[in-house]
Amino acid sequence: MPSAKMPLQFQSATTVPLSDHERISQTITPENVGRALSALHRDGIVVLSNAVDIEHVDKLNSILSSEAQIMAKLPTTHFNDNSSDGKPTGNMSQGPPLKPELMYEDIWANGPATTVISSILGPKPHVNYVNGNTALGGFNGARQNVHADLTFNHGLFPFAFVTNYYLVDTSPANGSTEIWLGTHRDTSFADHKNCVEDASGDELKFGIKEELLEARREYAPPIQGEVKRGSVVIRDLRLWHAGLCNPSPEPRIMLAFVHTPWWYQCPAKVVLPEAARELVEGWSKRDAPVVYDAHFVPADLDHTKVVFNPNFSSANEGYLASLPDLPRGFVFGKDERGKMNA
Template sequence: MSPNGTNGTTEPKHGKMMSQNEYMPDLPAKHLNTPVEVTPSPEEKTTGHFNDANIKLFLSGMHRDGVVILKDIINPDHLDVINEFMIEDTKNELSKENLYKNFGAENIQQGPPLTPPKYFFDDVYLNKLLFHAVNLYLGPNATWNMVSGNNALPHGVKRQPVHSDAMCNHPPAPFYVVANVYTCDASAANGSTEIWLGTHHFNTEAQTPPGPKGETHITDEYVAERQKTLPGIQPTVKKGSILFRDMRLWHAGVCNKSDDMRFMIALGFSASWWHGTAKFRVPAETGVFERIIHGTKGQGITPLMIELPPEEYEKLRDAHDFSDVEKMTYEGEIF
């Protein structure tokens, strides 16, 4: 420590303290209301590990804003293949009676295809840089317990209310993250998710009381207050990048005014100390289970999966039944 209490890196230069912008030029100033982008080098992509400078940037973005874009870590051609599948899948979905729409908006829950193998890409489901990011933010031995997806349907006219996916009592600490993988370029033009930077620091005090299905949203008062300083924004996320967000972050599915669907995969990870009950389903006897077990080995990630007969899996692929609520271990106590 220097006499003025700073460490070596922020040592006064010519009698003047370095500005935050000089110290971390890749960290956009808070008032710019722009998420941090972390771009790994070819070497980091090969090793599957971020270097120290990118770790510093990533953690700064996550702790300050609750969201970071991990740039260009998936081959976009792989996402084209999944997107093609989803276009056909959406036609089937839309023909279903009583199709459930998330918050009544033109946004539906759809799981991505895990089989046949031509749809299972390691850089989507077993991405080492993603796993490294999860471990950096949530600590070692995080569990992976959600695979789902959201489709913002074309020509949307109704948006979702601002909400947090942490709809239960939760600690004021990172305990769950969602990796959103858009299967197309996403921006305000086609309904990229509205995100409210820094709102992961709020807790249930900002939420409406839970409705019949446990759903809540952010109260009008809190939204109006935040709107004055750091309103929600729609990020531009290139196909191949991941929108990595703390589950507590306020966000909303907004109208996709374009002619094409905007699908995004959602992979969810929980801190090892969070006693959630969720598991994701995989089709049995297809090799998916084994591939995930092998692909997560040594990566500090424990996948929690249930194998189902393929027909049953297919029926439940689009289920809207994820819950992050903690397990009650005995009456009245959660630990």
């Protein structure tokens, strides 16, 4: 934690408004890159507004919102119910459609967002995770534990960013995320409850240690902001945050794409239909390229049954050897490496 516990100068997430030209051309000016990078380094999060075609957002929301209640009843659906008392939060994983005609480039490979991320992570960031987060309507009171999306020992510098696309205007009235600004700058795996030798994959046990939350709350309390649909939110994966309940009647849907550097060697693969190969591989050849580490399968894929596998780990032995001397932790889900437990 910082030695000087002074109130943060900034207690709201920075929004960088993009021009219509930037949105249509999927470019971003150097000035807006500078604004976005300054906010990301300082706060761990930035919002690029007017980044996505509203028609694309509304089309996806129409599809996914109509499926939300059906998905909530499927045994294959993963719920993010890591609340302190174990009560349901109404927070579930719901990924985007996997038909090529619905895999919009300004969401799957957003030019302004990729340019900003590449300015920190280096060229051609890799995407190994595609999913979404839905706050079902009609929930009151229950909330997630404050956490970072990391359950394992990790670096003390930027190594992963998630882009989030809210499909509706989002505020505290329908479950916007609680954010602890600046926590990415001085955190490590030691701040997590499951930083122990016998860590398991029990979601109820993961999150930031309570004493650290109370200490930080004294000088930098969390915020719950507002995001307009058509925006892209870029967040450092180390940032502390929590999903809050959605008391409104309609689901609040947010898509998520995790980016890591080209050298990071995350073992996870995004499972995609063969029909999307040409589209996806074409994105890596653009001016602001993004590379999907994908496993293509010949059949159509039902996006409502995508397996929840948030594996953001690295297989780069040089990087792993330089990590702090802490327990390794674990990775949710299974892949070719299995769990990271020692």
